[in-house]
Amino acid sequence: MSTSTNSDGEQPRLAVTDLSKRFQMHVVDGREVVGLDSVEFDVAAGEFLAVVGESGSGKSSLLKCLHRTYEPTDGTIEYDTGDSVVDLATCNERTILSLRGTDVGYVSQFLREIPRVPAVDVVARPLRESGSSPEQARETARGLLERLQLPRELFDAYPATFSGGERQRVNFARGIAPRPRLLLLDEPTSALDPETREHALKLLRDYLGDDTAVVGVFHNHDVVERVADRVLTIDDARVVDVRPTGGEST
Amino acid sequence: MTFLDADGLTKVYGEGCSACLATTGPEYDRNRCPECDSVVACADVSFEVRDGEVLGIVGESGSGKSSVAEILALDADATAGTATIRGHGDVLDADYQRRREIRDEHLGMVHQHVHDGLNLSFTGGGNVAEKLLSAGWRHYGDIRSRVRGLFEETEVPVDRMDDSAETYSGGMQRRVQIAKAIANDPGLVVLDEPTTGLDVSVQARVLDTFRRLQREQDVATVVVSHDLSVVRLLADRVLVMRQGRIVEAGLTDRVMEDPHHEYTQTLINSII
Numbered sequence: 089m090s091t092s093t094n095s096d097g098e099q100p101r102l103a104v105t106d107l108s109k110r111f112q113m114h115v116v117d118g119r120e121v122v123g124l125d126s127v128e129f130d131v132a133a134g135e136f137l138a139v140v141g142e143s144g145s146g147k148s149s150l151l152k153c154l155h156r157t158y159e160p161t162d163g164t165i166e167y168d169t170g171d172s173v174v175d176l177a178t179c180n181e182r183t184i185l186s187l188r189g190t191d192v193g194y195v196s197q198f199l200r201e202i203p204r205v206p207a208v209d210v211v212a213r214p215l216r217e218s219g220s221s222p223e224q225a226r227e228t229a230r231g232l233l234e235r236l237q238l239p240r241e242l243f244d245a246y247p248a249t250f251s252g253g254e255r256q257r258v259n260f261a262r263g264i265a266p267r268p269r270l271l272l273l274d275e276p277t278s279a280l281d282p283e284t285r286e287h288a289l290k291l292l293r294d295y296l297g298d299d300t301a302v303v304g305v306f307h308n309h310d311v312v313e314r315v316a317d318r319v320l321t322i323d324d325a326r327v328v329d330v331r332p333t334g335g336e337s338t
Numbered sequence: 339m340t341f342l343d344a345d346g347l348t349k350v351y352g353e354g355c356s357a358c359l360a361t362t363g364p365e366y367d368r369n370r371c372p373e374c375d376s377v378v379a380c381a382d383v384s385f386e387v388r389d390g391e392v393l394g395i396v397g398e399s400g401s402g403k404s405s406v407a408e409i410l411a412l413d414a415d416a417t418a419g420t421a422t423i424r425g426h427g428d429v430l431d432a433d434y435q436r437r438r439e440i441r442d443e444h445l446g447m448v449h450q451h452v453h454d455g456l457n458l459s460f461t462g463g464g465n466v467a468e469k470l471l472s473a474g475w476r477h478y479g480d481i482r483s484r485v486r487g488l489f490e491e492t493e494v495p496v497d498r499m500d501d502s503a504e505t506y507s508g509g510m511q512r513r514v515q516i517a518k519a520i521a522n523d524p525g526l527v528v529l530d531e532p533t534t535g536l537d538v539s540v541q542a543r544v545l546d547t548f549r550r551l552q553r554e555q556d557v558a559t560v561v562v563s564h565d566l567s568v569v570r571l572l573a574d575r576v577l578v579m580r581q582g583r584i585v586e587a588g589l590t591d592r593v594m595e596d597p598h599h600e601y602t603q604t605l606i607n608s609i610i
């Protein structure tokens with residue numbers, strides 16, 4: 089078992105220890121499916137950890153456990169709130185609800201929204217919930233969508249009618265908008281063309297600053313090398329490798 | 339802060355006997371007592387709702403969702419259990435006069451059946467005005483402008499205010515119910531199947547309107563629906579009911595994506 093402090097003796101932003109997730113499939117004869125098996129890693133404030141692995145290896149399960157969309161079966165997920173350390177694996181649901189959005193941001197693979205909310209308001213919502221005025225929130229939201237090259241005429245349209253890449257940009261903007269202290273990204277740029285992806289990755293660095301700890305699932309090798317500080321490889325529900333990336337991005 | 343603390347809500351239709359609770363429920367796959375033939379509509383239902391929080395209740399038809407909603411809205415008596423509302427104690431235990439006051443001033447309900455929620459032979463505006471009158475509003479001009487404001491907020495065309503509610507579309511009627519439910523700035527709103535019977539596009543607008551108002555006013559909400567997508571969009575936490583009992587409870591996304599109980603897994607698989 090690892091301790092929850094890193095080599096400098098500092099509390100990392102996130103320390104995951106012995107994290108396992110097993111699903112009991114009652115519908116399929118009570119079969120047990122292993123999603124994650126004894127996963128361990130930590131992420132420091134300002135660090136970007138990329139998660140890679142084959143399809144079905146457990147990458148999304150990992151992010152969902154960190155977000156408590158999946159309830160971990162075993163293990164601890166120590167998150168440093170600044171005031172105290174909370175175990176996201178076992179803390180009560182009210183604590184999770186209050187951390188979500190502003191403290192812990194999650195950009196899922198798919199955008200799930202009420203159909204009739206304009207894109208700019210989808211992005212502005214977490215800002216409003218964390219106390220910004222409606223106008224200020226929309227202002228920031230517009231700025232983010234602009235940086236992501238979303239056509240202006242779509243700002244007030246409903247994402248339900250958008251293309252995959254357009255929706256993904258809305259989803260991305262919403263996730264980063266409140267500058268969460270821990271950001272979980274699940275293939276946030278998979279539907280973007282290379283140029284738009286550049287803008288998205290640049291925005292990530294510029295906008296978030298150097299405090300946010302990021303755990304991001306990516307498929308693209310170049311992207312991983314450029315944005316991440318370290319890479320965690322998952323295979324068949326287990327961590328098989330953690331290594332630093334080649335160098336700093338430009 | 340906790341606004342509503344419901345503990346052990348139970349509703350038995352019929353005479354009831356000592357075997358009712360022990361012989362019904364999900365493990366027996368029935369809600370009718372084999373001894374006395376009473377129906378246990380809900381039993382031992384406990385939960386808390388905080389200010390600004392939305393609690394969803396899902397389950398198949400007959401699982402007891404509406405029974406819980408009616409108890410909370412003080413539209414039906416409970417056989418057992420308490421519902422403590424901040425500042426008012428156990429409202430199920432209050433006398434008739436007190437219950438009326440609480441219902442008029444602190445609760446709002448959107449009914450599954452429009453006939454339970456609106457008097458369709460009244461005007462739409464009249465339906466909302468009635469709720470204001472019951473909470474002590476008296477000045478005609480104030481009432482009129484408050485109703486107008488509520489119509490604007492819930493996006494019911496203001497120029498239809500004086501038309502009889504039976505001439506409204508289903509979506510408009512639902513909105514008038516929402517206007518009525520929030521008219522007195524209640525601490526708790528209960529919605530029973532808020533979108534059932536509406537076109538998909540109208541459903542989205544009703545949900546969106548409600549969610550905006552709910553967040554602006556920070557009101558504790560219980561939303562009952564057999565439609566998982568409605569609950570997914572509105573609720574922070576969810577209870578899954580079957581044969582009158584809670585079989586699973588948790589964060590909405592957790593219950594939908596990582597259902598633990600066999601019944602919840604079946605329910606979710608049958609939708610997706």
Ligand SMILES: Nc1ncnc2c1ncn2[C@@H]1O[C@H](COP(=O)(O)OP(=O)(O)OP(=O)(O)O)[C@@H](O)[C@H]1O
Nearest residue numbers: 351369377379398399400401402403404405406564
């Ligand atoms: N007035 C009544 N008299 C007798 N039984 C009743 C009465 N009202 C409800 N029930 C029974 O109580 C059980 C729960 O009913 P309830 O209306 O709460 O279900 P529900 O979950 O709201 O269902 P639906 O999704 O169909 O609205 C059902 O078996 C129902 O037949």
Ligand SMILES: [Mg+2]
Nearest residue numbers: 403404450530
């Ligand atoms: Mg019902």
Ligand SMILES: [Zn+2]
Nearest residue numbers: 355358371374
């Ligand atoms: Zn009985």
